[in-house]
Amino acid sequence: MSRLAGLLVLTLCLVVLGSPVLAAEDVAPGAPTFKEGDTISFDKIEAIRPFLPPEFWDNRDFFFYEGMSMQIGPSFRDYTPPPVYQEATKKYASKAKLGPEGSLENYRAGQPFPMEAIDCKSDPQAGAKIAWNFVLRWEGFGWGRASFYYSYWDRGEELPLFYEGTSQGTSLAFRPEPEYDASDGDVFRGEKRYVASGPSVDAPFDARGIMLLTYRYKSSFGPKAMAKNDDTWVYVPTLRRVRRISSAQRTDAVSGTDFTFDDLFSFNGVVPQYEWKCVGEMDLLAPMNSKILGYPYEKDRNFGPYGLSYADDRWELRHAVKIRFIPLNADHPYKHKDIYIDKNSMEPLYSFAYDRKGELWKLIWHNHRWSGDAPYDKVYTGWKSVPEPQDNTVVSDVVVNVQTGTGNRIEFWDRSLTPMENVGKIRRFIDVGRLTKGR
Amino acid sequence: MMRCSLRRAWLAGGAAALAVLVAGAATAEPLDLAGIYEVQGETLVEGQPDRFVITGKMVVKPKGGSDWSTVVEVAMRRTSGASGPSSAALIGTGDLKLDGRKLAGAIELQSLVSEVPELDVSMPFTPRTAGPVLDAKANGEVLDDGTLALQVRSTVIGEGFTLPEGRRTTVKAKRVARKPTELKQKPAP
16 A cells, blocks of 8 residues: 555656646647737747747847837738649649659649648658648749849848849749640740749949859759759859859858858758658747838848848748758758748748757748738739739848858848740740840 | 054955965966857968968857867968969868867868859859868967967868968967857947
8 A cells, every 4th residue: 555655656746747848848839928910029029939939039139139029910811822823733632742762753733742631740751742842832933033132241240242133033844824734834845944043143343244044953853863953054244154053962052141052942952852851830920921121122121230130020920830851962061950831821931950060050031921912912913824913922031140140131022923924035034145145 | 453453464465365366266267268250361382372361250169178169161262373272161160179278179171162163152143062171180379369379280181172282271260259149349430
């Protein structure tokens, strides 16, 4: 009897001791103490802590500051892509499948793996499926034009270095519009590329005229050994020549910034070059539909004392999923990266890159806009197959190197996903000869 | 009265002795190197015109006792001569040991070079590629103002570029912040 009592006491002690740990790990944050229309000032940020990634909260000094005014927008607003994308998702839902090494087979258009059918906890392939859904999210078949501004920051000081210009891109394959049915979704019959894109630099003066054109190939959907690397052409005004580059990997820093090419939009890489895991699902607050404009509309927007904050804007509660990649390339600078994605729009919210020692290195986050709200509704005009386009898309990226305190901000608030209006324009855009003729 | 001044003298002597002891203890305490450093330096080659200028950042973090870990992000640019790359970014992690004011450390630096050799490694949007790894050993000291003065010898491992023999690299790392969130002081107008 006394042994039984002892065991009971021991069990009770273990339960009491164990319960806080369970509470921390397994229990959701509970109902928010804020509501739509609230303003979160610096002294109230504790209220939003349960709805931020812990890594973000740990580095909040970069983002939250005295004088900030965070407006709480609607929770879980519907930002689904337009009917053309949703219909393609339904039409081709059962066709796409994962191949060897997380490759994608038989993809035709829309979301390759409907999100509602993915079980993060029990499906070991959930990570790779979500990664493909992210890469192939609704992007309006390319973007007609976006003005960009890169700025460089070092512990709150804006460095005397910037780049300003425009960027364009176009989808060349997997198009769901009826006019491309006969060519199985290709803009040009037998197309091997699926996207072409490139920026053009206008300022500063010594970089003016630099133009790039990059092709990504359909074969990048295949296993690593079969994938053709991206091809990039660079026009260098000082040389008056176009140089061709075959990018083996895009994991290197974007030219003096804290971004790598694959960091843009949190992940801009080739899915089969990584191993993917689905880590979990949660509700998060994020700047999802910017109310305060940035470049090129407003050049004096407040980005906080470090120049890297969107705290002074509208934030919304979103259903999110967290996936992790582990690079397959041994010389990749990251040990792993965690990416938080909005489940409804598949837009990136936050990502956290860890160095080879496993220490947090870079924190990346984004601001977004919804095409249905002013002034974006004026920017995003419809086209033949999508008369009323709708999307939530990224309009700014920020990366913070949390080890050095440096960071970069890229702004492109006028980004419109209206594609180039005809095949003739697409043909001219993807022609490498344009790089020299354009200047 | 006499007794009172004796006691005062004894107390003053005790306090002075204590102060000496405290000062002694303070000087014996190991230096705190933690922080973010701005790195400036150069590589010269014996008997050659080659000169590379080095600029960038180094983060020093405590590992315990006299051991420190380092994160280095610097750029190397050739200002004269013709050997090696015209510019390269060097990124890596390493260790530093402090003995009094003497420093000894090692670091493995991954080089990154512009895929368009005529363009600087920091030119925007130009893809860069991984070059060889520089296996570097550093020795030096902590100067009176806290600056780390280091002499670096490196071995180039792997393909991409070579560097001439007989090179000598010296760098100075000046601490500019204790932590990454320490805002830079704005210069007075």
